[in-house]
Amino acid sequence: MPDIMQDPLKGLSDALVERVRGMQWLVARIEVDGRPMRSGTLWRKDVVVAAEQAFAQVAEAKVVLGDGANFAAHFAGRDRGTNVAVLKLDGAPDPAPALQTAAEPAPGALALALGADDAGVSVRLGVIHSVGPAWHSRAGGRIDRRIVLDMTMSGREEGGPVLDAGGSLLGISTLGPRRRVLVIPTATVEAVLEPLLSTGRVERGWLGLALQPVLVPEAMQAEAGKSRGLMIMGVAKDGPAAQTGVLAGDILLTIAGEGVSRPAIVAQRLGPQSVGQPIELRLLRAGKILSLMATVAARPLE
Amino acid sequence: MSVVPSRLRIAVVGPDATARNRLAMLVARSGHEVVELTAAPDAILTDGAIDSLPSAPAVAIGAVEGDLAGRLPPHASPRQIDAALRAVAAGLTVRGPTPQHPGFGSFAEDGWPVLTPREIEVLAALSEGLSNKAAARRLGISPHTVKFHIESLFKKLGAASRAEAVVKGLKRQIVEI
Numbered sequence: 165m166p167d168i169m170q171d172p173l174k175g176l177s178d179a180l181v182e183r184v185r186g187m188q189w190l191v192a193r194i195e196v197d198g199r200p201m202r203s204g205t206l207w208r209k210d211v212v213v214a215a216e217q218a219f220a221q222v223a224e225a226k227v228v229l230g231d232g233a234n235f236a237a238h239f240a241g242r243d244r245g246t247n248v249a250v251l252k253l254d255g256a257p258d259p260a261p262a263l264q265t266a267a268e269p270a271p272g273a274l275a276l277a278l279g280a281d282d283a284g285v286s287v288r289l290g291v292i293h294s295v296g297p298a299w300h301s302r303a304g305g306r307i308d309r310r311i312v313l314d315m316t317m318s319g320r321e322e323g324g325p326v327l328d329a330g331g332s333l334l335g336i337s338t339l340g341p342r343r344r345v346l347v348i349p350t351a352t353v354e355a356v357l358e359p360l361l362s363t364g365r366v367e368r369g370w371l372g373l374a375l376q377p378v379l380v381p382e383a384m385q386a387e388a389g390k391s392r393g394l395m396i397m398g399v400a401k402d403g404p405a406a407q408t409g410v411l412a413g414d415i416l417l418t419i420a421g422e423g424v425s426r427p428a429i430v431a432q433r434l435g436p437q438s439v440g441q442p443i444e445l446r447l448l449r450a451g452k453i454l455s456l457m458a459t460v461a462a463r464p465l466e
Numbered sequence: 467m468s469v470v471p472s473r474l475r476i477a478v479v480g481p482d483a484t485a486r487n488r489l490a491m492l493v494a495r496s497g498h499e500v501v502e503l504t505a506a507p508d509a510i511l512t513d514g515a516i517d518s519l520p521s522a523p524a525v526a527i528g529a530v531e532g533d534l535a536g537r538l539p540p541h542a543s544p545r546q547i548d549a550a551l552r553a554v555a556a557g558l559t560v561r562g563p564t565p566q567h568p569g570f571g572s573f574a575e576d577g578w579p580v581l582t583p584r585e586i587e588v589l590a591a592l593s594e595g596l597s598n599k600a601a602a603r604r605l606g607i608s609p610h611t612v613k614f615h616i617e618s619l620f621k622k623l624g625a626a627s628r629a630e631a632v633v634k635g636l637k638r639q640i641v642e643i
Contacts, residue, residue, distance in 0.1 A: 340569040
């Protein structure tokens with residue numbers, strides 16, 4: 165008879181069960197109007213973090229933690245840029261969580277994603293599929309790492325904690341394009357948590373422009389010094405770009421001296437520190453280059 | 467092989483009498499016979515939970531719990547309801563279109579082709595349903611040039627028709643900053 169202590173597969177399985185048992189009380193089931201919507205992660209004693217994209221219009225929720233404790237909660241802040249929403253609980257579970265931030269993730273390492281499903285806590289096990297550098301979301305937020313997990317996930321489980329093999333927190337799960345499972349890293353959540361709790365939002369620079377990548381017409385490439393730019397598809401009324409005279413149809417070539425073949429480059433220039441700062445826009449209009457100075461404003465509330 | 471009759475026996479169930487009547491009328495107008503749940507229907511139409519174990523495949527409208535053969539969105543059209551009833555009666559599974567959630571992604575992740583300013587203008591004209599001639603008039607260029615840009619759009623977007631070019635072109639990412 166094989167010795168159970170010597171059976172590595174049984175050992176792994178037992179360790180996983182034990183890990184889930186120890187961590188499940190951090191998993192929040194977030195219910196809106198009596199229906200479970202998504203998962204969340206108990207981040208601090210009365211703060212649950214979730215993926216923002218599912219909660220665009222929601223103000224109140226009920227939070228049921230993995231150990232059955234339940235709390236009324238309200239959305240204290242949300243940031244579409246980093247896809248982080250913060251819920252404040254009416255009351256606090258005991259003890260408060262003491263999360264360990266995971267070390268630098270590596271492709272191939274095991275990742276355990278917890279979520280809340282009908283039955284209670286649900287578990288996904290996979291490897292870290294890939295780890296990319298910092299990236300910018302469509303909504304302009306900076307995500308510290310692009311961590312893709314090799315697993316599938318239901319919508320209900322989105323927002324739960326993703327743990328490394330040591331039980332440290334890699335971040336929270338979210339569904340990316342084509343339902344790939346991504347991680348919003350712990351560092352990214354931490355960076356927006358304070359502003360979200362104190363002001364409800366994360367301030368980001370705003371010019372009031374709708375942009376689309378465009379090929380600079382060949383005849384003007386020499387004049388422009390580049391083959392790609394961003395065509396201005398729309399200018400927000402009274403926004404910083406409108407005030408400095410940017411018109412729809414102009415092609416944006418550089419921002420603060422940097423070429424803008426991709427919108428992500430503009431987003432990088434419009435981080436929280438850019439608000440109130442002057443910024444130079446070089447544009448192509450009717451075959452001529454022109455330079456305009458705009459003052460970056462704070463992105464208005466949606 | 468059994469053939470699905472064109473006139474089906476449909477049981478309509480649901481918690482609300484008004485909604486039930488509306489669905490029953492709709493089913494009758496599609497040429498089906500509305501029967502009681504106990505009268506061996508070919509299919510069941512419901513907009514609420516089914517208490518007992520369904521005796522026939524059921525089509526649910528809106529969010530209804532349970533393992534059901536057919537699921538339609540709350541605003542399904544009469545044609546869709548009719549098609550779904552026929553399909554489940556024939557033993558098929560029916561699901562409405564799932565809303566395409568783009569997911570949390572980055573800028574220009576898909577590497578969409580980069581268009582020229584003129585191609586963007588021509589695409590805008592196509593999306594309004596303008597003919598080549600009308601597009602040419604609006605843009606102040608010849609119809610021949612419009613045709614040239616459309617061919618280039620087809621190639622860049624991998625489209626075989628004007629409609630496909632418009633659909634694919636609409637997916638391009640406009641970023642608000």
